Structures are given as structure tokens and as C-alpha cells.
Amino acid sequence: xYRKYINFIRGLSVNRVGLTGVVLTTxxxxxxxxxxxxxxxxxxTNAYIGLITYMLFPALFILGLILIPIGxxxxxxxxxxxxxxxLAERFIPREMEARGIGSRVFVTVSIFxxxxxxxxxxxxxxxxxxxxxxxxxGTACHKVMNPEWTTYQxxxxxxxxCVECHVGEGITALVDSKFSGLRQMVKANFNTYxxxxxxxxxxxxxxxxxxxxCHWPEKFxxxxxxxxxxxxxxxxxxxxxxxxSLKIDTGKEAAKxxxxxxxxxxxxxxxxxIADRREEMLWVEKRQPNGTFKRFVxxxxxxxxxxxxxxxxxxxxxxxxxxxxxxHNRATHIYEDPAHALDDRFGKGLIRPxxxxxxxxxxxxITPNYKxxxxxxxxxxxxxxxxxxxxxxxxxxxxxxxxxxxxDIARDIYxxxxxxxxxxxxxxxxxxxxxxKNSGCFRCHNEHMxxxxxxxxxxxxxxxxxxxxxxxDSPFKYLETPDKKSPxxxxxxxxREEFLKK
Ligand code: HEC
Ligand code: HEC
Ligand code: HEC
Ligand code: HEC
Ligand code: HEC
Numbered sequence: 001x002y003r004k005y006i007n008f009i010r011g012l013s014v015n016r017v018g019l020t021g022v023v024l025t026t027x028x029x030x031x032x033x034x035x036x037x038x039x040x041x042x043x044x045t046n047a048y049i050g051l052i053t054y055m056l057f058p059a060l061f062i063l064g065l066i067l068i069p070i071g072x073x074x075x076x077x078x079x080x081x082x083x084x085x086x087l088a089e090r091f092i093p094r095e096m097e098a099r100g101i102g103s104r105v106f107v108t109v110s111i112f113x114x115x116x117x118x119x120x121x122x123x124x125x126x127x128x129x130x131x132x133x134x135x136x137x138g139t140a141c142h143k144v145m146n147p148e149w150t151t152y153q154x155x156x157x158x159x160x161x162c163v164e165c166h167v168g169e170g171i172t173a174l175v176d177s178k179f180s181g182l183r184q185m186v187k188a189n190f191n192t193y194x195x196x197x198x199x200x201x202x203x204x205x206x207x208x209x210x211x212x213x214c215h216w217p218e219k220f221x222x223x224x225x226x227x228x229x230x231x232x233x234x235x236x237x238x239x240x241x242x243x244x245s246l247k248i249d250t251g252k253e254a255a256k257x258x259x260x261x262x263x264x265x266x267x268x269x270x271x272x273x274i275a276d277r278r279e280e281m282l283w284v285e286k287r288q289p290n291g292t293f294k295r296f297v298x299x300x301x302x303x304x305x306x307x308x309x310x311x312x313x314x315x316x317x318x319x320x321x322x323x324x325x326x327x328h329n330r331a332t333h334i335y336e337d338p339a340h341a342l343d344d345r346f347g348k349g350l351i352r353p354x355x356x357x358x359x360x361x362x363x364x365x366i367t368p369n370y371k372x373x374x375x376x377x378x379x380x381x382x383x384x385x386x387x388x389x390x391x392x393x394x395x396x397x398x399x400x401x402x403x404x405x406x407x408d409i410a411r412d413i414y415x416x417x418x419x420x421x422x423x424x425x426x427x428x429x430x431x432x433x434x435x436x437k438n439s440g441c442f443r444c445h446n447e448h449m450x451x452x453x454x455x456x457x458x459x460x461x462x463x464x465x466x467x468x469x470x471x472x473d474s475p476f477k478y479l480e481t482p483d484k485k486s487p488x489x490x491x492x493x494x495x496r497e498e499f500l501k502k
Contacts, residue, residue, distance in 0.1 A: 008108045011090035015078075018071025025064030032057040032123060051140060054130040058123045065116065137162040144193065147419040151333040154416070165210045165332070166201075176203070195423040200278050200329065207323035211331070215324075217263045221248040226465075227475045229347035230340075233360035237346070237353035241475040243468035259464055262322050269322040271444070272309055274301075276318040278326065282309040284444050284457065296449040296457055327441075330431040337436070338367050338426050341413045351409045355395060355402055361387050362410045372420045380410045 009026070013019035035053040076086055091105045130136055138149030152158060157165075167177040180203060184193070204210075228242040250258040262269050271284040285295040297309075312318050325331070336344070342362055346353050353359050365383040370376035384407050388396040396403065418425055435442040445459040461467065469477040 004104065004108065008091065008105070008112075012068055012072070014075035014086075014090065015071050017067055017074060021064045021067030021071055023064070024060050024067065028057045028061035028064060029119065032061070032119075036126070048139070050130055050133070050135060054123070054127040054136075055140070058120070058127060061123070062120070132161060132163045132167075134162045137166075143421055144197075147196075147422050147424050148333050150416055150419075151335060155332045155334055157332045160214075160332070164213070166204065195421075196428050197422070199429060200325075202276070204325060207325055211324045211328075217260075217324075218265065221260065223247055223250070225468075228340075228343070230343050230471065231346050231353060231359045233357070233363065235356045237357070237359040238473075239346075240471045240473060241469045241477070242471060243475045243477075244465040245468060246465045247463075262327075263324065270319055271322065272312050272319050273443075274308070276320075278320070279439065279443065281443055281449065282312070284449060294451050294455075296444070296451050296455075299448050299450050327432050330429065330433070333429065334431070335417050335424075335429050336413070338413070338417070339363055341417065342366075342410075345409050345413065351402075351405050355388065355399060355406070356392060357387075358406065362406055365407075365410050366414045366418075367426060369425065370418075370420065373415070376414055376418070376420070377411050380414060381407045384410065 009022055013022045032053060035049060035057070039049065039053060072086075076083065079086070081089070087105065134152070138145050138152065152162070163177070224246040226244045226246055228244070230240045230242060232238040232240060247258040249260050261267060266289050268287045269284065270287070272282040274280040274282060280301075281298050282301065283295055283297045285293065287293050320326070339359075342359055345351060346359070361384060364387075365380045368379065370379055384403055385396070388399075388403055430436070430439055432440045432443075434440045435445075438446070441464065442459060445457050445463070447456050447459070449457045468479060469475050472478075474480065
């Protein structure tokens with residue numbers, strides 16, 4: 001019974017190429033089934049097994065299928081026989097032909113073809129499904145996606161699949177993404193992609209199809225108290241507080257106000273930016289259903305760059321309606337500022353800055369432009385050990401454990417945020433939440449964005465948050481009795497009144 005299949009397979013292996021094809025196809029098929037079984041029964045759950053099962057085995061299977069006819073073709077050429085003669089020679093001994101066994105070859109070929117089609121179809125579906133999983137997106141092109149994968153796994157969205165933000169809904173989105181994925185795969189293989197991966201990601205689907213599937217834009221968040229712990233670069237690494245009460249939503253007479261005002265259903269904010277980079281604005285406008293329309297123009301750029309603005313408007317290109325990602329551009333791939341990363345770890349008590357100049361020296365250890373990760377990890381250790389050995393030999397002897405702890409934390413921070421292979425350094429991907437270096441909110445909220453009457457988009461310090469402490473030793477300093485001699489007295493008074501009004 002099985003003999004005829006074995007004979008068939010043997011018949012296909014006409015030469016080395018044919019044999020390789022047969023061996024590849026058969027073993028890939030068996031391995032696929034085997035691993036699939038292990039994955040289904042949850043014996044193996046490792047991400048890389050998925051990569052092998054759904055990418056490698058089907059690829060080898062198809063490669064094998066291609067090799068078989070190539071082998072066959074070369075065999076035919078070298079033997080100078082016709083197909084019929086080879087068929088007769090490989091599968092149908094002459095004495096059998098007389099008894100009408102020839103048609104059995106046809107049946108066998110048909111059976112194998114059907115098995116192949118079913119297998120390729122089923123494996124294809126499994127592969128497509130697997131390609132939607134985050135482990136695939138995050139690890140298939142390991143080196144390229146490593147930074148995004150690293151930041152994603154420690155983010156609030158670590159359980160949200162990459163495709164839920166990057167692909168969105170609908171068949172066009174799916175097809176688009178598969179094509180651009182293919183292009184990216186080719187680029188990754190030929191090493192022709194840009195490093196770092198450029199942002200903004202223009203292909204990102206509108207937030208309506210992604211973020212808003214889970215986050216209801218009309219949800220009321222009210223005010224958020226944010227206590228930021230900061231540590232000075234002095235000998236004691238003195239702890240200080242910056243406390244903000246963020247006015248995310250403050251309903252003014254039923255109309256939505258506050259920070260999420262921009263995304264309220266009734267408000268539309270559109271803008272055009274230089275080279276469509278979303279960094280420097282050309283103009284910003286707001287439109288409301290009651291007919292209010294206002295356009296703010298970036299004054300210093302009046303003149304030459306305004307021509308760009310006019311051209312854009314004429315062609316309707318590069319004009320963007322503000323959505324979640326214009327502020328939450330780092331919703332998932334969150335890169336830290338080096339000083340704030342240290343503040344965060346100290347604040348969480350992962351390590352206490354008990355040694356002299358702990359903050360300053362850890363910062364000095366992680367910020368140099370190291371050539372690669374190995375030199376960085378060695379450099380961090382050399383810097384901290386060196387500093388304490390040179391300047392505080394007794395402490396270094398006594399506190400080697402603490403120094404080692406500091407080295408571990410510093411290395412972790414470095415590994416998470418800096419990826420020399422992808423040319424991602426400190427500050428490569430800044431966040432738009434906040435206004436460090438006048439970016440973020442201050443891209444629009446600044447004195448240069450003026451409407452025709454000369455009104456600006458406000459950057460009043462209390463528009464978005466009240467400040468309850470700003471580098472103070474207590475998180476609610478400005479609610480305590482302020483020191484009248486302090487230069488900040490006026491600000492204290494003002495903030496206190498602000499706070500008491502509520
Ligand atoms: C919660 C939504 C969300 C999820 C989940 C998500 N991303 Fe992103 N991703 C974004 C946003 C937003 C940007 C930034 C777009 C911009 O700056 O224009 C981005 C940017 C990127 C970039 C461009 C480089 C960069 O860091 O800005 C890459 C590459 C990327 N994501 C890959 C991934 C991969 C791989 C996964 C899954 C492991 C993933 N993303 C999961 C929202 C998401
Ligand atoms: C598949 C559902 C899903 C999608 C899509 C999604 N989110 Fe989220 N998001 C969540 C969940 C769940 C949380 C809460 C996580 C937690 O509380 O730990 C969250 C938390 C957040 C937070 C609060 C983060 C914090 O520090 O606590 C922000 C901001 C946010 N999402 C923005 C976005 C943006 C912007 C997008 C689109 C680019 C997006 N989300 C897409 C499910 C989603
Ligand atoms: C693309 C431009 C743009 C960016 C970026 C931007 N805003 Fe605005 N914002 C506006 C415009 C336009 C208005 C309306 C100004 C007016 O009517 O005078 C506004 C108004 C506001 C208001 C007042 C809303 C109300 O109640 O009337 C707040 C609060 C605010 N923005 C906070 C922020 C914060 C916080 C950020 C950064 C995370 C930010 N904005 C980033 C354009 C922007
Ligand atoms: C004008 C800028 C801006 C826009 C646009 C914006 N947000 Fe926010 N959002 C903020 C700021 C600022 C905060 C407060 C950040 C913080 O707490 O550190 C915030 C906070 C949040 C939070 C966290 C609230 C919490 O519980 O901590 C969520 C969730 C969120 N936004 C979702 C969204 C979604 C979804 C969209 C789009 C529909 C959106 N945001 C659009 C600026 C914006
Ligand atoms: C358009 C809205 C807006 C305006 C105007 C604004 N801020 Fe902010 N500010 C923010 C947001 C958003 C953050 C980020 C909060 C976070 O970290 O989540 C922030 C953060 C801060 C921080 C904390 C920085 C840190 O991380 O240590 C300070 C301090 C601060 N603002 C002071 C000011 C002062 C002073 C002014 C007036 C010149 C001002 N802000 C005006 C929105 C605004």
C-alpha cells in the first residue's frame with residue numbers, strides 16, 4: 001500500500017536537486033505539523049518557535065516544491081529523454097504498463113497536489129494570523145524593531161497588539177500594511193532602511209480607527225495631580241518636588257475645556273507644519289460649529305515660508321487635523337530623558353542615592369555617546385567604579401555592593417533608551433506631552449502664533465496646569481504659607497488663589 005508512495009517519492013528524486021527538494025518539502029511538512037502540535041498543546045510558547053513554525057517551515061516547504069521540477073528539468077536535459085520516457089523509466093516499469101498501472105501515477109500526483117494546496121492554504125492562514133501578533137512585529141526583524149519592542153513591553157499598552165495601532169480596521173488597511181510590510185522586509189534584508197526610523201509615521205491610521213476603538217474621546221478625565229520627584233546633581237542628591245495639577249478636562253458650561261479640548265467632537269484643530277514634520281508650525285486654525293473660525297500664523301516665518309503654506313493650502317497637502325497622536329506620539333514607544341529616568345528609579349526606591357554625587361555621576365555614566373552597547377556597559381561600570389575609587393577610596397571599599405547596584409540600574413536605563421545599532425540616542429524621539437525645549441505643546445502655544453487681530457494661542461502657565469510646587473522640598477509647598485521674601489512669592493500667591501478658587 002505505502003510502497004507506491006515511497007516509490008513515487010523515490011521516482012521524483014531524479015538527481016541531487018530533486019532529492020534536496022523532496023527532502024526539504026517532506027521534512028518541512030513533518031516539522032510544521034510537529035511544532036504546530038506543540039504550540040497548540042501549549043508545550044512550547046516561545047516567540048521564536050512561532051517565527052520558525054510559521055515563517056521558516058512554510059518557506060522551506062515551498063522552496064522544496066520549486067526544486068523538484070527544476071531537478072526534473074535538468075535531469076530531462078542531461079538524459080536527452082522526453083517527459084514520457086522519463087515517466088516510464090522512473091515510475092512505470094514496462095511490464096506494469098501493460099497491466100494499466102500508468103493511471104495510478106496520475107492519481108498519486110493528484111493526491112499529493114491536493115495535500116500541498118490544503119497545507120499551503122492552512123499554513124498561509126496561520127502565518128497571516130501569526131504576523132498580526134506583537135512578537136512577530138517586534139522580533140521578526142530583530143535588530144530593526146528592537147527599540148520599539150523594548151519600549152513597548154514596558155508601556156501601558158504592552159497587551160495591545162502592534163497592529164491595533166499600526167494597521168487599523170478594514171481590508172484596505174490590511175492590504176496596505178502587508179504591502180508596506182513586504183517593502184520594509186526587503187529594505188531590512190538589503191540594509192537600505194533609514195536609521196533611526198523616521199518620525200512622524202505618516203502612514204499611521206487616523207486615531208478614530210485605532211486609539212478611539214478603546215479610548216472614548218468624550219471621556220471626562222478631570223484634573224490629574226502629578227507629583228514629579230527630582231534629584232539635584234549635588235553631593236546629597238537632594239530630593240525636590242514638582243507638582244502639577246493637569247487640567248485634562250475642565251468642562252466650562254457644558255462645553256469641553258482644558259487639555260482635551262482639541263479632541264472634543266465640536267472642535268476641529270487643523271495645522272500645516274514645515275516639511276510636514278509636525279515640529280515647526282506654518283499655521284494653526286480652529287473651527288467650531290457655532291461658526292467660530294480663527295487662524296493663527298507663525299509670524300517670524302511670514303515671507304518665504306508662507307509661500308510654502310500657500311502652496312500647501314492650494315494643493316491641500318500636508319494639512320493635518322489634530323488627533324491623539326499629535327500629543328500622545330509616545331503612547332507606547334516611550335523613551336526617557338536620562339535625568340528623569342534616574343529620578344524615576346530613585347523615586348521608586350529601586351536604588352537610593354546614598355553615595356556622594358550619586359545622581360550626577362550616574363548621569364555622567366549614561367550620557368556619553370558610546371560606540372555600541374558593549375562599550376557602553378563597560379564604560380558605565382568603569383566610570384562609576386573609577387569615580388568612587390579616585391575620590392572616595394574608603395567608601396568604594398566599604399560600599400562596593402551599592403556601587404554595583406548603581407551600575408546595574410544605570411545599565412538598565414541605558415539599554416532601555418539607547419540603541420546605537422539603530423542610531424537611537426538620548427532625545428532622538430522626543431515626546432510631545434509637555435514643553436521641554438519649547439517643543440510639545442509650545443509648538444502652537446507660543447507668542448509667535450498670532451491671528452489677524454494679534455491674539456496669540458495662550459501659553460499662560462496656568463492654562464494647562466496649576467503648579468503646586470516647582471523644585472521645592474515638599475510636594476505641596478505653594479499651598480503652605482509662602483515665604484514673603486522669596487522671589488517666587490508672587491507666583492505662590494497667584495497659584496494659591498487659583499487653587500482656592502476651585
Ligand atoms: C498604543 C498604540 C501603539 C502600539 C500598540 C504600537 N505602536 Fe508603534 N507607534 C505608535 C505611535 C503613536 C507611533 C509614533 C508615530 C509618530 O511619531 O508619528 C509609533 C511609532 C512606531 C515606529 C516608528 C519609530 C518610533 O519609535 O516612533 C515603529 C517602528 C513602531 N511604532 C513599531 C511598533 C511595533 C513593532 C509594535 C508592537 C511590538 C508597536 N509599534 C506597537 C503607536 C503604537
Ligand atoms: C486595544 C485597546 C487600545 C488601543 C487601540 C489604544 N489603547 Fe491606550 N490604553 C489601553 C488600555 C487598556 C490602557 C490602560 C493601561 C493601564 O491602565 O495600565 C491604555 C492607556 C492609555 C494611556 C494612559 C497611559 C498611562 O500612562 O497610564 C494613554 C495616554 C493612551 N492609552 C493613549 C492611547 C493612544 C494615543 C492610542 C492610539 C495611538 C491608544 N491609547 C490606543 C488600550 C488601548
Ligand atoms: C497643533 C497646535 C496645538 C498643539 C500642538 C497644542 N495645542 Fe492647545 N490649543 C490649540 C489651539 C488652536 C487652541 C485654541 C486657542 C484659542 O482659541 O485661543 C488651543 C487651546 C488649548 C487649551 C484651552 C482650551 C479651552 O478650554 O479653551 C488648552 C488647555 C490647551 N490648548 C492645552 C494644550 C496642551 C496641554 C498641549 C500639549 C500637550 C497643547 N495644547 C498642544 C492648538 C494646539
Ligand atoms: C492637546 C494634546 C492632547 C491631545 C490631542 C490628546 N491628549 Fe490625552 N492627554 C494629554 C495630556 C497632556 C494628558 C495628561 C498627561 C499626564 O497625565 O501625564 C493626557 C492624558 C490622557 C490619558 C490619561 C488619563 C489618565 O487617566 O491618566 C488618556 C487615556 C488620554 N489622554 C487619551 C487620549 C486620547 C485617546 C486622545 C485622542 C482621542 C487624546 N488623549 C488626545 C494631551 C492630549
Ligand atoms: C499648553 C499647555 C501648557 C502651558 C501653557 C504650560 N505648560 Fe507646563 N506642562 C504642560 C504639560 C502637558 C506638562 C507635562 C506634564 C507631564 O509630565 O505629564 C507640563 C510640564 C511642566 C513642568 C514639569 C517639567 C518636568 O518634567 O520637570 C513644569 C515645571 C511646567 N510645566 C511649568 C510651566 C510653566 C512655568 C509654564 C508657563 C511658562 C507652563 N508650564 C506652561 C502643559 C503646559
